[in-house]
Amino acid sequence: MADTAIPARRTNWTAIYLTATAVLGAALGFLIWATPVTDEGAKDWFAPMIPGGWMAWTFPVALFFWTIASLLTLFTILAIRFPETPRHGILRIETTRGDRLFITLLGSAFICLGWLFFAGPPLWWALALCLVYAAAVFRWV
Known part of the structure; x- marks a missing residue:
């Protein structure tokens, strides 16, 4: 009997990467x-990007949400x-890349809030601390 299986369709990842880069670049x-x-x-x-708006949509705020997207x-x-398969880290819970991203974003929000409470603006040193925290989460959590 002849092999009638349909061959798997090859995904063009280069086109996907370029499309995502073009869309995000156009948004920026x-x-x-x-x-x-x-x-x-x-x-x-x-x-303000929207004068009289209910939220302070400035470029840094928009850039923050663009970065999250x-x-x-x-x-x-x-x-x-x-x-990927989930892995166990220092917290002894199964985490994937997405879980570690969520933990990083949540922890970074608390780092920035704590920085604002104790030191006030600007947040440049808090951003540096968040990047160190993110590296630690992705390495050991």
């Missing part, structure tokens, strides 16, 4: 374009392309 370009301009023609990075997109593509 839009955010930069939508940033208000001062009377002198320079970008005012901290001015980019990370979720990246981790979704990685989960599909390179499935």
